[in-house]
Amino acid sequence: MADKSPGFFRRTLGGLWNLITWIRVTLLNVFFLVILIAVVAAIWPKDPLEVPNKTLLKVAPTGVLVDQYTHIDPFAKVIDSQDSEPAETRVKDLIEAITFAAEDDRIEGLVLELDSLVGGGISKLEEIGDALTVFKESGKPIYAQGSNLTQQQYYLASYADEVNLNPLGSVLITGFSTYRNYYKDAIDNLKISMHVFRTGDYKDAMEPFIRNSMSDASREHNQCWLNQLWSVYTGQIEQLRDLPEGSINDYIATMDAKLKELNGNAAKLALDAGLVDSLVAPKQWRSELGDTYGANNDGSYKSFDYLDYLSIERSLEFPEPDTIALIVARGTIKSGYQPAGQIGDKSFLELLDQVKQDPTVKALVVRIDSGGGGVYASENIRQGLMEIREKGIPIVVSMGTVAASGGYWIATPADEIWATPTTITGSIGVFGAFVTLEDSLKHLGINTDGIGTSELAGAIRADRALSPMAQSLLQQGINHMYQQFIELVAQARDTTPEAIDQIAQGRVWSGQSALELGLVDELGNLEQAIASAAELAEIETYTVETIEQELSPFEQFVSQVSQSHVAGLIQSSLESQQVGLPPALIQHYKALAEPLNFAQSLTDPRGVYALCFECVQPQ
Structure with missing residues (x-):
C-alpha cells in the first residue's frame, strides 16, 4: 500500500502558512483590542479637575506660537500623540489663562518654563507679554526658568520678577536677520527660463529665482522694518530688566571678549x-519653589497646568445673548477648500455664512496672520467680507505676526484695522511667474514644433519660449491688477x-x-481689537465665539482618543518602524525644499499673486 502522507516540503509550507495565519490573526486581535480600550477610555467619565488653593500656574508653551492650530490627519494625531510635545501652542489659550489667573485668589503666582518654546515672532510674544504685565499688576510674582534661552524665549522670561538660568546654560541673543537662498545659477544650469512679471520696486518675492543675491531695493526696505522690530525687542527688555539703553547691543558686541574673560562661562556672562x-540647576530651583509654595512627592513645586486651568475656567463662563464672532485667517491664501493652517476662499466663505446666519452675532473680528497668496482667492474673501459689512455687522481686523500683500487685501473691508507695533504689513503689490523649459528640453534632444491660427495660439506652453507679445500681455495684466489693489486700498x-502708490510698490512696513x-487705525492686541468691535456694535456684554471649520464625527472621536493615555499603546506598537533624522539635517532638508514649497503655494487660477514671500518674523 502506497504511503499517502504529505511530504516534508508540503508539511513545511503548511506549517509556515499556519504560523503566518496565527500571527496575522493575533495582530488584528491585538489592534482591535487596543482600539476598543481607546474607545472606552475616550468615553469613560473622568474625575472633574479642581484648582487647589494657594497654587502656582505653570505656563510651559511648546513648539511654535500660533493663532490657529494646523490641521493634522486624525489617525496621525493618535499615533504621534505620545511621541513628542505638541508642535504648536495657541496664543489665545496662553493669554486667556494668564488673564483669568490674574484675578483668581487661588493662584498665588505664575511660573514660565520655556525650554520647549521654539518661537513664533515678536508680535505674538508682545501680546503674551501684555497679559503677563496684567498679571504682575495684580501683585502676584512671575518666575521664569530656562536652560539655554533663545532670544524669543528670553523675551518672555524678561517679564518675570525672577529669572533663573541653568548654571550650564546660556542666554543666546544674537539680533534679528532675514536670509534666503538664491537659485538663479541653479536655474540657469538646468536651462530653465523663468519669466517674472511684477509691479513695484520693492516686490521681491520672486528675486531668489531671477537673482543670485538680494537687490538694493530689497535690502533697503527689509533693513528698515528689521531694525524697527529689533529696536522694539531691545527697548522692551532693557525697560523690563531695568538695564541702561544699548545694553543688549553691547551684550552682543562684547560677547566674544567677555566670554573669554569668563573662561567660556556663558551662564555667568548672562548673570553679570x-x-x-540666579544660576541654579532646574531640579534645585523647582525644589526651592516647592519650599515656598508647597512640594509634590518628587520635591518639585506644586502647580496647575495652564491648559487644565483654562478648561475649568471656560466651563464656568455663562454665554451672553450677544456674540462677537472671531475668525482666524492663518496661512497662505489659496483657492478652494483648505484645512486649518491655510486660507481657502471657499472654506473662509463658509465660515462667513455661519456669521450671516447667526442672529446673535453683532460684530466680526478677523485675526489675520498671512503673507497673502492668490489674488483671485483674496478678492473672493474680500467680497464675502463686504457682504457681512453690508448687513450692518461691524468688522474689525486684528493683524497678528504678518498681514501683508493678500493678507492686507482681505483686510480692506474692515471698519477698523488694528496691528501690533511689530506686525509686518504692507507689501501692496502683485506678481506673476511662468516657467518655460525650451532650453532644457533642447539640451535633452527634445524639440517642439507645430502651427497655430494666430501669434498667440500655443504661445503659453512650458515647452516653448514665451513670445514678446505673450510677455507684454502678462505684464499688462499684472499692472492692471496692481492698479486694482491700490484703488481698493x-x-x-x-x-x-x-x-x-507712494507707500505701496511692494514695500513692507512694521x-x-x-x-x-x-x-492701520490703531496699535493693540487681539483683546483690544475685540473690545473695539464691541464699541462699534454698541454692546457692553458679549460672548466671543471662534468660528472655525467643524471636525467630522470621526475626527472628533479620533481627537478624543488622541488625548487619552491609551493612544500611547498604539504609538508604542509602531515605534520600531519609525526612523529618526537629526534635527539639523531636517532643517537642512527644509531649506533645500523651499523652492518646492513656494511653488506649491502658486495655485491661483489666474496666475496672479499678492504674496509676501519675505514676510517672516525673524527668530
Whole structure:
C-alpha cells in the first residue's frame, strides 16, 4: 500500500502558512483590542479637575506660537500623540489663562518654563507679554526658568520678577536677520527660463529665482522694518530688566571678549549682564519653589497646568445673548477648500455664512496672520467680507505676526484695522511667474514644433519660449491688477490711489510705520481689537465665539482618543518602524525644499499673486 502522507516540503509550507495565519490573526486581535480600550477610555467619565488653593500656574508653551492650530490627519494625531510635545501652542489659550489667573485668589503666582518654546515672532510674544504685565499688576510674582534661552524665549522670561538660568546654560541673543537662498545659477544650469512679471520696486518675492543675491531695493526696505522690530525687542527688555539703553547691543558686541574673560562661562556672562537673577540647576530651583509654595512627592513645586486651568475656567463662563464672532485667517491664501493652517476662499466663505446666519452675532473680528497668496482667492474673501459689512455687522481686523500683500487685501473691508507695533504689513503689490523649459528640453534632444491660427495660439506652453507679445500681455495684466489693489486700498483708507502708490510698490512696513502712514487705525492686541468691535456694535456684554471649520464625527472621536493615555499603546506598537533624522539635517532638508514649497503655494487660477514671500518674523 502506497504511503499517502504529505511530504516534508508540503508539511513545511503548511506549517509556515499556519504560523503566518496565527500571527496575522493575533495582530488584528491585538489592534482591535487596543482600539476598543481607546474607545472606552475616550468615553469613560473622568474625575472633574479642581484648582487647589494657594497654587502656582505653570505656563510651559511648546513648539511654535500660533493663532490657529494646523490641521493634522486624525489617525496621525493618535499615533504621534505620545511621541513628542505638541508642535504648536495657541496664543489665545496662553493669554486667556494668564488673564483669568490674574484675578483668581487661588493662584498665588505664575511660573514660565520655556525650554520647549521654539518661537513664533515678536508680535505674538508682545501680546503674551501684555497679559503677563496684567498679571504682575495684580501683585502676584512671575518666575521664569530656562536652560539655554533663545532670544524669543528670553523675551518672555524678561517679564518675570525672577529669572533663573541653568548654571550650564546660556542666554543666546544674537539680533534679528532675514536670509534666503538664491537659485538663479541653479536655474540657469538646468536651462530653465523663468519669466517674472511684477509691479513695484520693492516686490521681491520672486528675486531668489531671477537673482543670485538680494537687490538694493530689497535690502533697503527689509533693513528698515528689521531694525524697527529689533529696536522694539531691545527697548522692551532693557525697560523690563531695568538695564541702561544699548545694553543688549553691547551684550552682543562684547560677547566674544567677555566670554573669554569668563573662561567660556556663558551662564555667568548672562548673570553679570543683568539678564538673569540666579544660576541654579532646574531640579534645585523647582525644589526651592516647592519650599515656598508647597512640594509634590518628587520635591518639585506644586502647580496647575495652564491648559487644565483654562478648561475649568471656560466651563464656568455663562454665554451672553450677544456674540462677537472671531475668525482666524492663518496661512497662505489659496483657492478652494483648505484645512486649518491655510486660507481657502471657499472654506473662509463658509465660515462667513455661519456669521450671516447667526442672529446673535453683532460684530466680526478677523485675526489675520498671512503673507497673502492668490489674488483671485483674496478678492473672493474680500467680497464675502463686504457682504457681512453690508448687513450692518461691524468688522474689525486684528493683524497678528504678518498681514501683508493678500493678507492686507482681505483686510480692506474692515471698519477698523488694528496691528501690533511689530506686525509686518504692507507689501501692496502683485506678481506673476511662468516657467518655460525650451532650453532644457533642447539640451535633452527634445524639440517642439507645430502651427497655430494666430501669434498667440500655443504661445503659453512650458515647452516653448514665451513670445514678446505673450510677455507684454502678462505684464499688462499684472499692472492692471496692481492698479486694482491700490484703488481698493485707497477707497478703504479714504485717500487717493496716487497716495497709496507712494507707500505701496511692494514695500513692507512694521505696524508702527503702517499707523503713521495711515494703513492701520490703531496699535493693540487681539483683546483690544475685540473690545473695539464691541464699541462699534454698541454692546457692553458679549460672548466671543471662534468660528472655525467643524471636525467630522470621526475626527472628533479620533481627537478624543488622541488625548487619552491609551493612544500611547498604539504609538508604542509602531515605534520600531519609525526612523529618526537629526534635527539639523531636517532643517537642512527644509531649506533645500523651499523652492518646492513656494511653488506649491502658486495655485491661483489666474496666475496672479499678492504674496509676501519675505514676510517672516525673524527668530
